[in-house]
Amino acid sequence: MAALGRTIPFTTRPRVFILTDITNEPDDAESFCRYLTYANQFRTEGVVACTSTWLRDRVAPENLHQIIDGYAQVVDNLNAHVHPSHPYPSADYFRDIVKSGPPVYGMAAVGDDVPLSEGGKLLLESITSPSEAPLWILVWGGTNVLAQVLHHIRDRPHAASLRSKLRVYSISDQDDSGAWIR
Numbered sequence: 001m002a003a004l005g006r007t008i009p010f011t012t013r014p015r016v017f018i019l020t021d022i023t024n025e026p027d028d029a030e031s032f033c034r035y036l037t038y039a040n041q042f043r044t045e046g047v048v049a050c051t052s053t054w055l056r057d058r059v060a061p062e063n064l065h066q067i068i069d070g071y072a073q074v075v076d077n078l079n080a081h082v083h084p085s086h087p088y089p090s091a092d093y094f095r096d097i098v099k100s101g102p103p104v105y106g107m108a109a110v111g112d113d114v115p116l117s118e119g120g121k122l123l124l125e126s127i128t129s130p131s132e133a134p135l136w137i138l139v140w141g142g143t144n145v146l147a148q149v150l151h152h153i154r155d156r157p158h159a160a161s162l163r164s165k166l167r168v169y170s171i172s173d174q175d176d177s178g179a180w181i182r
Helices: 002-006 026-036 061-079 091-097 118-127 144-153 159-164 177-181
Strands: 015-020 043-049 098-100 135-139 166-170
Touching: 015 026, 015 118, 026 061, 043 061, 043 091, 043 118, 061 091, 061 098, 091 098, 098 118, 118 135, 118 144, 144 159, 144 177, 159 166
Parallel strands: 015 043, 015 135, 043 098, 135 166
Antiparallel strands: none
16 A cells, blocks of 8 residues: 555546457457556547458447456456556446447448438547546547548538547558548
């Protein structure tokens, strides 16, 4: 407990939104487990299961929920070792922000007649929130959820201002919407 007196809380935490083609291969499951061990250092606003080059026609939010079930077993222990002003979010919090992207590949999810996916709606909420802080979008799979939202807001009066808040870190182009976004 003496160490708690020496820990320094963060004054601000980056806003983060994750897009993942979880289940395609073990790396995204490993990344999400690792992310959860640092989750108290971020304001996680969404985790969306999406498609990619290697997972073209389905999404797997249930795999995210399985990892969150494991997190639920250790979150109290994690909180025992951090400054009280920056606790780890509850497992229920993470369960609530896990959503599905469209179960189609890339640009097939983008168009005037294509409704926003559940994950797209959550991302739109984050992008249009009144926060002036940048929104870091971590892309571990395809980018069609982001492309959906950018297409959806393109004609809004403040579209450029909304886009200016985004910081996108993508691990390679994992579908054809990345080129469209750029």
